[in-house]
Structure formats: structure tokens, C-alpha cells
Amino acid sequence: MSVIYGWLDEYFWGATVVLKVFGVSLVMAVLFGLIGSAAKLSGNRIAGILAGGYTVVFRGTPELLVILIIYFGSAITLTTVSQAFDPDIQFIDIPPFWAGALAIALVVGAYMTETFRGAFLGVDYGQIEAARALGISNFKTFIYVRMPQMWRLALPNFGNHMLSLMKDTALISVIGLEEIVFVAEIATTVTVKPFTMYAVVAVIYLAITTVLTLAVAGMEKYANRHLETSR
Amino acid sequence: MTFDVFLILNSIPTMIEGLGITLKLLFLSTVIGLALAVVTLLMRLSGHWLLTWPAMFYIYIFRGTPILVQIFIIYHGLPQFEFIREGVLWPLLREPFGCCVVALSLNAGAYVSEILRGGVLGVDRGLHEAGKALGLSTPHRFIYITTPIAVRLAIPAYSNDFISMLKATALASTVTLMDMTGVARTIVAKTFAPYEIFIAAAIVYLCFTWTFQRGFGLLERYMSRYVKKDA
Numbered sequence: 001m002s003v004i005y006g007w008l009d010e011y012f013w014g015a016t017v018v019l020k021v022f023g024v025s026l027v028m029a030v031l032f033g034l035i036g037s038a039a040k041l042s043g044n045r046i047a048g049i050l051a052g053g054y055t056v057v058f059r060g061t062p063e064l065l066v067i068l069i070i071y072f073g074s075a076i077t078l079t080t081v082s083q084a085f086d087p088d089i090q091f092i093d094i095p096p097f098w099a100g101a102l103a104i105a106l107v108v109g110a111y112m113t114e115t116f117r118g119a120f121l122g123v124d125y126g127q128i129e130a131a132r133a134l135g136i137s138n139f140k141t142f143i144y145v146r147m148p149q150m151w152r153l154a155l156p157n158f159g160n161h162m163l164s165l166m167k168d169t170a171l172i173s174v175i176g177l178e179e180i181v182f183v184a185e186i187a188t189t190v191t192v193k194p195f196t197m198y199a200v201v202a203v204i205y206l207a208i209t210t211v212l213t214l215a216v217a218g219m220e221k222y223a224n225r226h227l228e229t230s231r
Numbered sequence: 232m233t234f235d236v237f238l239i240l241n242s243i244p245t246m247i248e249g250l251g252i253t254l255k256l257l258f259l260s261t262v263i264g265l266a267l268a269v270v271t272l273l274m275r276l277s278g279h280w281l282l283t284w285p286a287m288f289y290i291y292i293f294r295g296t297p298i299l300v301q302i303f304i305i306y307h308g309l310p311q312f313e314f315i316r317e318g319v320l321w322p323l324l325r326e327p328f329g330c331c332v333v334a335l336s337l338n339a340g341a342y343v344s345e346i347l348r349g350g351v352l353g354v355d356r357g358l359h360e361a362g363k364a365l366g367l368s369t370p371h372r373f374i375y376i377t378t379p380i381a382v383r384l385a386i387p388a389y390s391n392d393f394i395s396m397l398k399a400t401a402l403a404s405t406v407t408l409m410d411m412t413g414v415a416r417t418i419v420a421k422t423f424a425p426y427e428i429f430i431a432a433a434i435v436y437l438c439f440t441w442t443f444q445r446g447f448g449l450l451e452r453y454m455s456r457y458v459k460k461d462a
Contacts, residue, residue: 030398038455056437057433057437059394059400059440060394060437060440061433061436061443062397062398062399062400062401062402062412062436062438063398063399063401063437064402064404064405064412064413065401065415065429065432065433066433068412068415068416068419068425068429069425069426069429069430069433072419072429073425073426073429075425076423076425076426142288147389167297167298168297168300168451169297170297170300171297171299171402173239173299174299174405181299181300181303184303186309192311193311194303194307194308194310195304195307195308195309195310195311195312196308196311198300198304198307199304199308199405201300201303202292202296202300202301202304204297205296205297205300206291206292206295207294209294209295210295223449
């Protein structure tokens with residue numbers, strides 16, 4: 001066990017990278033989910049087809065493949081484009097952090113699109129009509145009437161998507177992001193204790209997912225507090 | 232940068248070999264995973280803490296950590312121990328294929344047992360009481376009343392899990408297994424044409440997810456054929 005102590009600081013910094021990727025891609029995924037569900041509900045045919053294609057493609061392709069396509073694809077495109085300006089350039093890529101965060105956000109955003117769509121449909125249409133009758137603008141209806149009620153319905157699934165997003169961050173080590181799986185790889189080559197090193201990674205992930213699960217449970221309780229007394 | 236169609240055509244034969252490994256992984260680990268899930272489910276439903284707690288612990292560990300980390304622990308980590316290297320399971324755990332089957336099955340077992348539990352809990356209590364009133368024993372009630380209905384209720388969630396399993400098989404490429412993603416990665420490393428090869432692989436995955444989704448949809452319709460349609 002004592003071999004771990006020398007690596008604790010590395011794991012700590014790796015864990016902060018994991019949390020950073022998680023935060024960045026969570027924001028992007030929620031954004032993609034909101035845009036996607038808005039497109040699907042807009043009634044516009046082209047927007048609907050685009051959003052439908054987005055969800056089909058990104059829910060059906062392995063996350064690892066999406067990460068590889070975005071990282072290597074963007075690298076080759078950027079290199080070609082920049083070589084047109086300056087022939088001396090050898091290789092340019094998007095940092096693995098951003099390529100990976102974008103890739104997993106695209107995948108989880110596709111799942112969130114479906115969740116948000118269902119949640120928006122779950123808000124009684126009479127509420128929207130009432131808001132319209134009161135002369136509240138569409139934007140304000142969205143912010144003050146639809147969003148607060150939709151969140152409550154979306155929370156359970158949203159929590160699950162957040163957990164899978166958290167676990168997907170491990171895949172970004174494949175394209176060379178220096179997070180905890182990467183730290184474990186390095187530590188293994190030095191100490192030749194692979195089980196111990198990867199077990200630490202598992203424990204860190206388990207701790208983060210446990211905290212997330214508890215947080216979502218707390219949020220659900222808060223969101224449903226107006227239903228408590230009626231039961 | 233050009234889009235080379237011939238490169239895709241030339242890579243099809245090797246891709247098909249990789250596809251074979253992907254499908255073998257998928258079917259082996261879903262079958263073993265299903266068996267594990269049923270055992271875990273029965274342990275959880277038993278009501279005895281000596282059986283319930285290990286089952287819950289198993290589910291907690293495997294749902295809380297990334298599959299990639301699980302694969303790494305089993306493939307890189309387990310050989311750290313002398314008794315594994317001299318044990319009966321060594322021929323299986325020495326090969327990347329065996330490790331991936333073990334990791335994916337254990338992972339599937341944890342997820343599927345939760346899905347099946349959802350199905351079992353969704354069965355109307357009245358049916359259970361009716362069975363009791365007719366004098367059916369507990370095993371008979373479980374086999375003839377609970378199981379058929381629980382399976383029908385669990386199919387939609389199970390189909391989603393089956394597709395996540397298909398996507399998870401892509402992770403086998405990280406432990407040198409030549410599944411479809413592994414083949415695609417080797418070809419890209421040789422030709423440096425990420426768009427053509429990775430997108431071709433993604434299209435194959437999409438075809439399979441679509442087929443499986445359709446298949447499960449038909450199965451669900453078949454199993455719900457006697458259910459009264461609402462409205």
C-alpha cells in the first residue's frame with residue numbers, strides 16, 4: 001500500500017483534470033441537449049430532421065470512436081489548413097482536453113436531447129396557454145414557466161446521464177489527456193504494481209459518482225418538495 | 232486532404248474480421264451478463280442480508296466505475312498477484328479477449344440486474360395476491376406470474392443496455408484486441424486517414440444499433456400483443 005503515497009499528488013492533479021473535463025463537457029452537453037430538444041419540438045421540419053440525425057448518430061456510435069474521430073480528424077484538418085499558409089508546420093492538433101470534452105459532450109448531449117424533449121412535453125400545455133393569456137412573452141414563458149417545471153421531470157434521467165458523462169471522461173486518456181487513468185499507466189511502469197494503481201483510479205471514480213448520486217437525490221427531493229405534503 | 236473512397240473499399244475485408252470479434256464479444260458477454268444478472272437479482276430479492284449486501288456491493292462497484300478502468304484492472308492489474316498467475320483462470324485472463332469478456336459480463340450483470348429488478352417491482356401486487364389465492368407456491372408464482380410480465384416491462388430498458396454493450400465493446404481495442412475499432416485504429420495509424428476509416432466504422436456500428444433497436448422493438452410489440460391499448 002505504501003507505494004501509493006508517492007503518487008498521491010499525481011492522482012490529485014489527475015482528479016482535478018477529470019473534474020474540469022466533467023464540468024466543461026457537462027455545460028456543453030446541457031447546451032446541446034437544450035438546442036436539440038428545442039429543434040425537435042420547434043415543428044420546423046429541417047430543424048427536426050437535423051436534431052433527429054444528431055441523436056441517431058451520436059447515440060449509436062461508440063464514445064471511443066467519437067473521441068478518435070474528433071481528435072484525429074480535427075488534427076488532420078487543422079494541419080492541412082495551416083500548411084496551406086505556412087508549409088513548415090509539421091503537425092497541429094486541438095488539445096486532447098478540448099477534443100475529448102467536446103466528443104463526450106456531443107454523445108451525452110444526444111441522450112439529453114431525448115430526456116429534455118420528454119420533460120418539456122411533460123409540462124401541461126394549459127400552463128403555456130395560461131402564460132400566453134396573461135400576455136407573458138415567449139422567452140419569459142420559457143424561463144419562468146416551462147424550465148422550472150421541466151427540470152423536475154428531467155432530473156432522474158439527467159442524473160443518469162451525468163453519471164455516464166463522468167465515467168466517459170476515463171476514455172479521454174486514450175488520446176493522451178493526463179488524467180487519473182493516465183497517471184495509473186505511468187505509475188504502473190515505475191512501480192510494476194498495476195492492480196494497486198488502477199484500483200486507486202476505481203476508488204476515485206467511485207467516490208465522485210457516489211457524491212454525484214447523492215447530490216442528484218438531494219436535488220430531486222428539493223424539486224419535489226411541493227409534493228411531499230400532499231402524500 | 233481528400234476523401235479517399237478506395238481506402239474504405241480496401242479496408243472492408245479486414246474490418247469484417249474485426250466485426251466478427253466485436254459480435255463475439257457482444258454475444259458472449261450479454262449471455263454471461265444475463266446469467267449473472269439473474270443470480271444477482273435473486274440474491275437481492277431474497278431479503279436475507281447475507282445475500283442482499285454482496286449483491287448490492289457488486290452492483291455499486293460496477294455501476295460506479297468506468298468500464299475502461301474495469302477492463303484495465305482485469306487485464307493489466309490481476310497478473311500482479313501470484314495466485315492469479317498460477318490459478319485455474321489464468322488461460323482465460325492471460326488473453327485480452329478473455330479479459331474483455333470477463334469485464335463486460337461483470338459490468339452487464341450489474342446493470343441488467345437493476346433493469347430486471349425494475350421490471351419485477353413493476354408487476355402489479357394484485358396479480359401476486361391472485362396467485363396466492365389460487366394456491367400457487369412462491370417459486371411457481373415467480374416463474375409463471377412475475378417473470379413473463381417483468382420481462383415485458385424490462386425490454387425497453389434492456390434494449391438500451393444491449394446497445395450500450397455494443398458500444399462498450401469498442402473499448403476492447405485499448406487492450407490490443409483487434410475488434411472493429413481496433414482494426415480501424417491500426418489502419419488509421421498506417422494510412423493516417425482518420426475521417427474515411429473511422430466514419431466507415433461508425434456507419435457499421437450505426438447499422439447494428441439500428442438493427443438491434445428494430446429487433447427489440449418488434450420483440451416488445453410481440454410480447455405486448457395481449458396488452459389493452461390505451462385510447
